[in-house]
Amino acid sequence: MKVQVLSIKPAIAPNTHDVLLSVGTETQKIIFTTEVNRVGEHLLQTTRGDRSFSEFFKFNQRVAMNVTDLVVKCYNGESVNFPTDVGIFVTPETALSKQKPFENNSLADTESQQPAADREIRQRAIAILEKLPESVLDEAVKFLESLYVKVDRLQ
Secondary structure, eight states: OEEEEEEEEEOSSTTEEEEEEEETTEEEEEEEEEEEEEETTEEEEEEEEOHHHHHHTTTOHHHHHHHHHHHHHHHTTOOOOSSEEEEEOOOHHHHHHTOOOOOHHHHHHHHHHSOHHHHHHHHHHHHHHHHSOHHHHHHHHHHHHHHHHHHHHHO
16 A cells, blocks of 8 residues: 655644655554754754554554654755655565565674674774663664664665
């Protein structure tokens, strides 16, 4: 089923947006919340949908990320045209049938092929994360996950 964002409008509560989605022939209204926190010297902006959004798109993470990216654009004052196609919704059964089996050996092979510089950068990043206070770890992980998704799109 085709998924479209029909509209994104600021909600009554601060830093929230009402998002109207079309999934196939049905519409859904989702509330998104944006938080801005300081992590070290940097501001970290996180935007997420409500629990119903997370549950509904549990097996459609790319579609969920596309919706979230549009909300971020609106929050940051960028222009977005509506309706906007954000992907194809698949059932949990279809999503699971397309999953590739996880093989631990592939991780070991990848690790041994990494140049020493990559391992050093990775170790520095881990060291920085370990120094963060507990109160910001969740936000840091969400930020890193969003970077991973963006890098995945580039590849």
